[in-house]
Amino acid sequence: MNDPADNERLLTDVLADEAGFREALFSETVRLARRRRRLRQARRATAAVAVLVGLAALVWQSLPPRGVVPQPTGKPYVVVRTQPLPETALVTTRRLSADRLVASVATASIVATPANSGQFQEIGDDELLALAAPRPVVLVRLGPHSEELVFVNPEDQKGFPLN
Amino acid sequence: MAEADESAYRTFYDAYFDRLSRYLLVVTGGDEDAGHEALQAALVRVVRHIKVFPNDAVFWSWLTVLARSALSDQTRKRRRYLAFLDRFTQHAHVEHAAQGDDQPDAKLLALLGRSVAGLPPDERALVERKYFVRQSVREIAAELQTSEKAIESRLVRIRRKIKDTMLASLKHE
Numbered sequence: 001m002n003d004p005a006d007n008e009r010l011l012t013d014v015l016a017d018e019a020g021f022r023e024a025l026f027s028e029t030v031r032l033a034r035r036r037r038r039l040r041q042a043r044r045a046t047a048a049v050a051v052l053v054g055l056a057a058l059v060w061q062s063l064p065p066r067g068v069v070p071q072p073t074g075k076p077y078v079v080v081r082t083q084p085l086p087e088t089a090l091v092t093t094r095r096l097s098a099d100r101l102v103a104s105v106a107t108a109s110i111v112a113t114p115a116n117s118g119q120f121q122e123i124g125d126d127e128l129l130a131l132a133a134p135r136p137v138v139l140v141r142l143g144p145h146s147e148e149l150v151f152v153n154p155e156d157q158k159g160f161p162l163n
Numbered sequence: 164m165a166e167a168d169e170s171a172y173r174t175f176y177d178a179y180f181d182r183l184s185r186y187l188l189v190v191t192g193g194d195e196d197a198g199h200e201a202l203q204a205a206l207v208r209v210v211r212h213i214k215v216f217p218n219d220a221v222f223w224s225w226l227t228v229l230a231r232s233a234l235s236d237q238t239r240k241r242r243r244y245l246a247f248l249d250r251f252t253q254h255a256h257v258e259h260a261a262q263g264d265d266q267p268d269a270k271l272l273a274l275l276g277r278s279v280a281g282l283p284p285d286e287r288a289l290v291e292r293k294y295f296v297r298q299s300v301r302e303i304a305a306e307l308q309t310s311e312k313a314i315e316s317r318l319v320r321i322r323r324k325i326k327d328t329m330l331a332s333l334k335h336e
Contacts, residue, residue, distance in 0.1 A: 003295070004272075010294040011268075011275050014322045014329070015185065022184075025203055026176050033167035033210045 131162055164213045175209075179226060186267040187230050193333025197234070204233035271329065278328040286321045293318060 123131075125139055128149065136152035151157050164171045183205065187198040208229045216222040279290055292298045292306075300318075304311045 006295050006297070007272050007275060008268075010279075010290065011185075011271060012181065013294075014275065014326045015181070015188070015271075016322075021199060022176070022180055025206060026172065026180075028203075029176075029206045029210060030167070030169050030172050032207060033164065033172065036210060037167040 132156075135160060164210075179223070182223075182268070183226055183230060185271055186227060187234065188330075189267040189270050189333065190231065190234060191333075192336065193330035195330060197237070200237055201230060201234035204237060205230040208233060274329045274332050275325065277332070278325045281328065282321065282324070286317075286324070289314070289317060290321060290325075 125147070129137065129139065132149070132151075135156045137156075138150045138152065140148045140150055142148055164175060184198065184202055187201050187205075188195065191197040191201065205226070209226070212229075216225065279287060282290065289303070292303050293300070298306075300311045300314050304314045307314070
C-alpha cells in the first residue's frame with residue numbers, strides 16, 4: 001500500500017501543467033478582477049457625482065433668482081414736505097397811480113360797402129376774347145368747367161387798359 | 164478577492180486550481196481541452212460572483228456548480244443546432260458527475276494506480292523509485308549507471324504515458 005501523499009505527488013506531476021496554462025490563466029484572472037474593480041470604482045464615482053449634482057441642483061433651485069431687485073415693503077405713497085418761501089423771494093403787485101395812466105383814443109376808420117356791391121355780370125368766352133382784343137390771347141380749355149386765358153405776349157400779363 | 168488583491172487570488176489558485184482542474188478533467192471524461200476551457204470560464208465567473216462563504220465545503224460546492232455550468236454552457240454553444248438534445252444529455256451528464264463531486268481525486272487516483280500497474284516493469288520500477296521509495300534522480304541515476312538527464316527524460320515520457328492512459332480511461336468510462 002503506497003502512501004497517499006506519494007500518490008498525490010505522482011498525480012500532481014502527471015497532471016502538471018506543461019504549457020504554462022495555470023500561470024497564463026492566473027494572469028488573466030487577476031487582470032479581469034482588476035478591470036472589474038476599476039469598473040466598480042467608476043460606477044461608485046459616477047453615482048457620487050450624480051448625487052452631488054442633484055444636491056447642487058436642489059440648492060440652486062431653492063435660491064432666489066439673481067438680477068431681480070427685491071421690492072421694498074413700505075407704504076404705497078411718497079410723503080412730500082413743503083415750507084413757506086422767504087420774504088425776499090416773494091413778488092407782489094400794487095395799483096398804478098392815476099397820473100401814470102395813459103388813455104387810448106379811437107383812430108381806426110370803418111369802411112362800409114353798399115348793399116348792392118355783390119352784384120356782378122357773367123361774360124362768355126367771346127366777350128372775354130373781345131375784351132382782350134386786339135392783344136393776342138388763347139383760351140385753353142382744361143376741363144368741363146375749367147379754362148385758362150393765356151396771353152401770347154408776356155408784357156400783356158402785367159396788365160393793359162380794357163376796350 | 165473581491166478587491167482584486169493579487170495575493171488573495173494566488174492563495175485561491177494554490178488551494179483550488181489543481182483541485183478544480185482535476186474535477187473538470189473527470190467531469191469532461193478526460194477531455195483536457197474542454198476541461199481547460201471550462202476551467203477558464205469558471206474562473207471568470209468566480210471573479211464576477213465572488214462573495215463570502217461560511218466554510219470550505221460550501222465554497223467548493225459553489226465552485227463545482229460554476230464549473231459544471233461553465234462546461235454546460237460551452238458545450239451548448241458548440242452544438243447550438245442540437246440545443247435541446249444537448250441540454251438534456253448535458254444535464255444527465257452533469258447530474259451523473261455531480262454525484263462524484265467530493266470524489267474526483269479518488270477517481271483519478273484509482274485511474275493512476277491502474278495506469279501505473281499497466282506500465283512495463285522497468286518503467287513501473289522507475290516510477291516506484293522516484294515517487295514511492297522517494298529516491299532522488301541522482302540516486303536513481305547512480306544505481307542505474309546513467310545520467311540524471313536521462314532519468315529525467317524517461318520520467319517525463321512515463322508521466323506523459325500515464326496521463327494519456329488515464330485520459331483514455333476517463334473517455335471510455
